[in-house]
Amino acid sequence: MLQPFRLEEPPSIGEASQLLARYGDSAKLYAGGTELLLVMKEGLLQYEHLINIKLIPELTRMAIQDGVLHIGAAITHRTLEQSPLVQRHFPTLAGVEANVANVRVREVGTLGGNLCFAEPHADPGTLLQVYDATVQLERHGSSRQLPVEELFVDSFEVDIEEDELLTSIQVPVLVPNTAVAYRKFGFLERPSVGVAVAVTATPEQLHTVKLAVGCVGPIPRRMREVEDLLSGKGIDDARGAMETAMQMAGQAADAVTDLHGSAEYKAYLVGVLLRQAFEEAYETALVTA
Ligand SMILES: Cc1cc2nc3c(=O)[nH]c(=O)nc-3n(C[C@H](O)[C@H](O)[C@H](O)COP(=O)(O)OP(=O)(O)OC[C@H]3O[C@@H](n4cnc5c(N)ncnc54)[C@H](O)[C@@H]3O)c2cc1C
CATH class of the missing domain: 3.30.390.50 (CO dehydrogenase flavoprotein, C-terminal domain)
Structure with a gap:
């Protein structure tokens, strides 16, 4: 059964990072919740604070700039599947997203949540590597970029610090041919x-x-x-x-x-x-x- 928790709703990446630093092990970022709430319901993990990141504007933006698609980490699979921009420039990505899980999971589950949970039986972490995609990781006052292939450390383990957020995924537009x-x-x-x-x-x-x-x-x-x-x-x-x-x-x-x-x-x-x-x-x- 799901134990009670307090839902935090920070308006910015910096404030979300500060909450993570303040609460330490008793807090977790919460995006779509399709993985997190499942493990909490089963009693495998418990957190006193869930930090909802879906209200942070930067995390739900998507655009192509200088030949690179920037996908906010809290963008859902469904949005990617249906985006004309993704369909036009990255048809394989749109097609893979359309086949993630089922429509209920795609409607709320996010690309960032998928990558950060690092469940081995997942699609985007494999696909994004042949695009040479990178992820942007940010904490209060600093940021870094990592190739997607270096994000994964082990099953359910990623190279993300305790007070860091994965904020966006960068996918270069393919060269001709x-x-x-x-x-x-x-x-x-x-x-x-x-x-x-x-x-x-x-x-x-x-x-x-x-x-x-x-x-x-x-x-x-x-x-x-x-x-x-x-x-x-x-x-x-x-x-x-x-x-x-x-x-x-x-x-x-x-x-x-x-x-x-x-x-x-x-x-x-x-x-x-x-x-x-x-x-x-x-x-x-x-x-x-
Ligand atoms: C029935 C079912 C079938 C599925 N089938 C597939 C499939 O076929 N292919 C596939 O690829 N996936 C599949 N999935 C996985 C699905 O894609 C993920 O559940 C979903 O993308 C996770 O996103 P979320 O936003 O719900 O993550 P959440 O549950 O909110 O978070 C997951 C974890 O990531 C952390 N997190 C979330 N966002 C961030 C962030 N921005 N920065 C740092 N940490 C963060 C959270 O703290 C948590 O630990 C399936 C899932 C289910 C339940």
């Missing part, structure tokens, strides 16, 4: 395997391939050795190297056995989804000027 594809598989409520691929290509050559794998192990991760194997090759050579790439990605994914399947099964699926996502990204990149 680049496309991103994301494939996931799962039979439970949350995804069991997620693979994101970004390809920059002309018909003759793959200039760069970026790959991130998530859901199978504790944290989503970039696979740079596999990227190096495929980047710079002609398409026929890359396809020829795909079997090796699939095996390398499966092994490097750090898959664990759990309710979603055995480690071997997940490693195999990583390879299958890699091939599918690669082909989709390549074909799309050729028609993306």
Whole structure:
């Protein structure tokens, strides 16, 4: 049962950070509450103060500036899914957001909450890595930026200080002839395997391939050795190297056995989804000027 708590509603990032510093372990930031209230209802965690951040104006703003999409951390999955700006410039991101959870969760759950909770079976943390996205972390009086891949420390653990807020996510607009594809598989409520691929290509050559794998192990991760194997090759050579790439990605994914399947099964699926996502990204990149 949910224990009583006091709801704080600071109007600014600085004041939210000060409340975190003042209350320490007895307080937690509260965005959509789809994860937080669940664990509190189950009695796994208790807080005397919940700090609602959805009323802080900067956290619900979204815009493209200087070729970078800035997404306020308290923007919901539903807003991202339905945004014409995201649909136009980041169709894969809009599509992935449209397939997060169910509409009730998407309506209130936020992108910032998703990343900060670091539940391993989640989509955006994997996808955002092949965009080379970064997160802005702020506390009273200071701020820093971190690549998304460095945010994740372990399952349910992120590199965020006690009095820091994740305030926004920055996603660079893709360069011409680049496309991103994301494939996931799962039979439970949350995804069991997620693979994101970004390809920059002309018909003759793959200039760069970026790959991130998530859901199978504790944290989503970039696979740079596999990227190096495929980047710079002609398409026929890359396809020829795909079997090796699939095996390398499966092994490097750090898959664990759990309710979603055995480690071997997940490693195999990583390879299958890699091939599918690669082909989709390549074909799309050729028609993306
Ligand atoms: C049934 C179900 C199915 C789901 N399926 C999927 C799925 O298919 N794919 C997927 O990716 N996800 C899935 N999810 C996860 C869902 O996306 C998250 O629950 C949601 O995004 C969390 O956002 P929130 O705003 O509700 O976070 P909250 O519950 O409010 O917060 C989560 C945690 O993050 C912290 N936090 C929140 N915002 C910030 C911030 N700005 N700075 C610092 N810390 C912060 C909070 O203190 C808390 O610890 C599912 C969830 C449910 C319940």
